[in-house]
Amino acid sequence: MTRSLKNILVTGGAGFIGANFIHYVFNKTDFSGTIVNLDALTYCGNLESLADIEAQYGVSAGGKARYFFEKADICDRAAVDSILKKYNIDTIVHFAAESHVDRSILGPEAFAKTNVMGTFTLLDAAKNYWKAEDGTIPENFLFHHVSTDEVYGSLGETGYFCETTPYDPRSPYSASKASSDHMVMAYFHTFGLPITLSNCSNNYGPYQFPEKLIPLMILNIKGGKNLPVYGDGKNIRDWLFVEDHNSAVWTIMNKGTTGEKYNIGGENEWENIRLLEKLMEIVAGELKMNLDDVKKTIVHVKDRPGHDRRYAIDCTKLKTQLGWKQSVTFEEGLRATVKWYLSSTDWVNHVQSGEYTKWIDKNYSAR
Ligand code: NAD
Ligand code: DAU
Numbered sequence: 001m002t003r004s005l006k007n008i009l010v011t012g013g014a015g016f017i018g019a020n021f022i023h024y025v026f027n028k029t030d031f032s033g034t035i036v037n038l039d040a041l042t043y044c045g046n047l048e049s050l051a052d053i054e055a056q057y058g059v060s061a062g063g064k065a066r067y068f069f070e071k072a073d074i075c076d077r078a079a080v081d082s083i084l085k086k087y088n089i090d091t092i093v094h095f096a097a098e099s100h101v102d103r104s105i106l107g108p109e110a111f112a113k114t115n116v117m118g119t120f121t122l123l124d125a126a127k128n129y130w131k132a133e134d135g136t137i138p139e140n141f142l143f144h145h146v147s148t149d150e151v152y153g154s155l156g157e158t159g160y161f162c163e164t165t166p167y168d169p170r171s172p173y174s175a176s177k178a179s180s181d182h183m184v185m186a187y188f189h190t191f192g193l194p195i196t197l198s199n200c201s202n203n204y205g206p207y208q209f210p211e212k213l214i215p216l217m218i219l220n221i222k223g224g225k226n227l228p229v230y231g232d233g234k235n236i237r238d239w240l241f242v243e244d245h246n247s248a249v250w251t252i253m254n255k256g257t258t259g260e261k262y263n264i265g266g267e268n269e270w271e272n273i274r275l276l277e278k279l280m281e282i283v284a285g286e287l288k289m290n291l292d293d294v295k296k297t298i299v300h301v302k303d304r305p306g307h308d309r310r311y312a313i314d315c316t317k318l319k320t321q322l323g324w325k326q327s328v329t330f331e332e333g334l335r336a337t338v339k340w341y342l343s344s345t346d347w348v349n350h351v352q353s354g355e356y357t358k359w360i361d362k363n364y365s366a367r
Helices: 016-028 047-057 077-086 100-106 110-130 172-191 213-223 241-255 272-287 291-295 316-322 329-342 345-353 357-365
Strands: 007-011 032-041 065-069 093-094 144-148 194-202 202-204 225-232 236-241 259-264 270-271 298-301
Touching: 007 016, 016 032, 016 047, 016 213, 016 241, 032 047, 032 077, 047 065, 047 213, 047 357, 077 100, 077 110, 093 110, 100 110, 100 172, 100 291, 110 172, 144 172, 144 241, 172 194, 194 241, 202 241, 202 329, 213 225, 213 272, 213 329, 225 272, 236 241, 236 272, 236 329, 241 259, 241 316, 259 316, 270 272, 272 291, 272 329
Parallel strands: 007 032, 007 093, 032 065, 093 144, 144 194, 194 259, 202 236, 225 298
Antiparallel strands: 236 270
C-alpha cells in the first residue's frame, strides 16, 4: 500500500533531523502538498536552517505557500488541537524531543516533559482529531514516531539490535524515548490510532547543534580547542548520514505497515577514537593544519555516567520489506559534513554567538 500524504505536520522541524527532513521532502521527493513545522524553538531549534525553504515555499514567498511555521510546544494541548484543525493535517511526523544524553544527565525533567508528556499530548490530540466530532476520519491518517536505538540499551562486543530486542534504556534520555515508544504502541493497540515507529542509530550531517560529537569535534579542531574524549574512547556507535535517515522515514510514512516498528541504521560501526582520528585527518587536510599538532589536542575526560558501550542496528526488516537502503558512504558523508561546517560560517557563527535565536523576530515580526 502507498499512502497519499497531503498536509504533513512536522514536529521539531527546526532541529537537526527535522530541518533536514523538510529539505529532503521539498528537494528530493515528488511531494506536492503542505508542510507545517511545529517547533517550540528550544536552545537547539534554529529557523535559520530553513531560511531557503521559507524563501521558496513560505508565506512571504508569494504565490501559494506550501511551508508554514508555528511556534508552539507539543505539551500545549490547545495549541496542538488548533494547529491540527487549522491545516487539516492528515499526517504527523514527530521529531520534537530533548535529544542530548549529556543534558538528560544534568537535567532530566525537560526530557520527561517533552519526550513523555509532549508525545502523550500529541498522541491524544491526534486521536481526538482523528475521531472528529462529525465522525469523519481523514483518509490515510498517520502518526509516525521518530525514535532512537538507545531504547534497546547497550550491546557487548557482538550482536545487533533488531525490532524484537527487549527495551533496556539506561539514560534519562533513552528512558524517556522508550516511554514515548510504549505510549505510541498503546495508542495503536488500544485506540486504533494509525501509527508507525522507527528506531534509528546515530545521525550526522548539516545543521546539527554543535554539542553532539561530530560537529563539536569539527569546530573544536578548526578552533584549535581541546577534543574531549569520554573514558577510553572505545565506545561504539553506528553512524548514518541524516539524509539516509530521512529517506527511511519517508519510505515508512509512504509504505510502512500501520502498527509496525522499523529499525534504521548505517551498518557502519566506529569506535569514537577511530572516528575522531578520521575527522582530524579530514579537517586538518581541508584547513592545511599540521595533523600532529591537532592530535595533541585530544584529552581523555571523565566518562559519561551510564555510558552505553556499543550500538549496532539490524535494519534487515526495512531493507527487505520496504526496499530502503543507505545511499551515502561514510567517507562521502563525513567529507560533505566537514565541508558544510567549514563553509557555513554564518550558520556556525550565529549558533556560537546565540544570534540564531533572533532569526524569528527578524523574519516573522511583520506577520
Ligand atoms: P534536536 O535536538 O536537534 O531537535 C529537536 C527539535 O525539537 C528542536 O527544534 C526543538 O526546538 C524542538 N523541541 C524540543 N522540545 C519541544 C517541545 N516541547 N515542543 C515543540 N518542539 C520542541 O534533535 P534531533 O537530533 O534532530 O532529533 C530529532 C528526533 O530524532 C528526536 O526525537 C530524537 O530522539 C530522534 N533521534 C535522533 C538521533 C540523532 O542521532 N540525532 C538518532 C535517532 C533518533
Ligand atoms: O543512537 C542514537 C542517539 O545518538 C540519538 O538518539 C541521540 O539523540 C543522539 O544525541 C546520539 O546520542 P549519543 O549519546 O550517541 O551521541 P553524542 O554525539 O552525544 O555522543 C556520541 C559518542 O561520543 C558517545 O559515545 C559519547 C561520545 N562523546 C560525545 C561528546 C559530545 C565524547 O567522547 N565526547 C564528547 O564531547
